[in-house]
Amino acid sequence: MPKGMDEIEMDAAAEPVQRIYRDVQYTLRFGDVPWLFRVLGAHESFLDAAWKAIKPIVTEAFEHSADQIRAQAVALISESLGGADLSAKLQGESLNSEALDLFTETALAYHFVTTKLTLISHALSDALADRPASVKSIVVMPTGRGVPHGMPAIERVAVNSDSSVLSEIKKARSLDFVPDYARALVQWPDGLSALWDELGSASDDAKYSKIMEGLSELTDDAVAQLRRRMDLNKAELEALGI
Numbered sequence: 001m002p003k004g005m006d007e008i009e010m011d012a013a014a015e016p017v018q019r020i021y022r023d024v025q026y027t028l029r030f031g032d033v034p035w036l037f038r039v040l041g042a043h044e045s046f047l048d049a050a051w052k053a054i055k056p057i058v059t060e061a062f063e064h065s066a067d068q069i070r071a072q073a074v075a076l077i078s079e080s081l082g083g084a085d086l087s088a089k090l091q092g093e094s095l096n097s098e099a100l101d102l103f104t105e106t107a108l109a110y111h112f113v114t115t116k117l118t119l120i121s122h123a124l125s126d127a128l129a130d131r132p133a134s135v136k137s138i139v140v141m142p143t144g145r146g147v148p149h150g151m152p153a154i155e156r157v158a159v160n161s162d163s164s165v166l167s168e169i170k171k172a173r174s175l176d177f178v179p180d181y182a183r184a185l186v187q188w189p190d191g192l193s194a195l196w197d198e199l200g201s202a203s204d205d206a207k208y209s210k211i212m213e214g215l216s217e218l219t220d221d222a223v224a225q226l227r228r229r230m231d232l233n234k235a236e237l238e239a240l241g242i
Helices: 015-028 035-040 044-057 060-081 086-091 097-128 164-172 180-185 189-204 207-224 234-239
Strands: none
Touching: 015 035, 015 044, 015 097, 035 044, 035 097, 044 097, 044 234, 060 097, 060 207, 086 097, 086 189, 097 180, 097 189, 097 207, 164 180, 164 189, 180 189
16 A cells, blocks of 8 residues: 555444444445545544545435446446457356356456546545535435445455466556455456456557546546535634544
């Protein structure tokens, strides 16, 4: 993880932090506590203030924006994959049908939550820079809450896992931490290796950086159109000693 950034897992967190973690799962409809919030969990006062600002923006409009970003990302990366049949490739690995189903469902869970986290992180960054999203409508419909029935329980390997594919992903992405999706999917090492063989080469393509730039711009536009303002007043944060 980035230097100086600790993360607090659910079972190591104080009860007030655990309550927020559970609410994050309930609101984002995800069976784990995402890395962003585990890092914020190391700073309880800020986590509390940030979540109070984040939760109200998770509306139907928020979900619609996440859907649009997700669809655009899939369309763009599919071009780089050149029509590769990832499902067929995974079926050729040492995964029985039950393992393949769990692998696929876990990958889909991250597929859906990642764009939500991207929107949140951009909105949070804007709020901290005093650029909160403008309010476009006073009519705000809350989105569904609760982890959907049938979503697999998300489990991740330890941070210090010696998996070679995790080290490769970390190095390729120039990260100081291993992404959560990789720590979850490596429970099926052959499946993750097969997936990374395709996705890793696609991300090395010169078009990848342009894809990411385009998605970042799309996310910024989506944040600007959110129908709730993310209020994170700096004076209040300072009063909390943040």
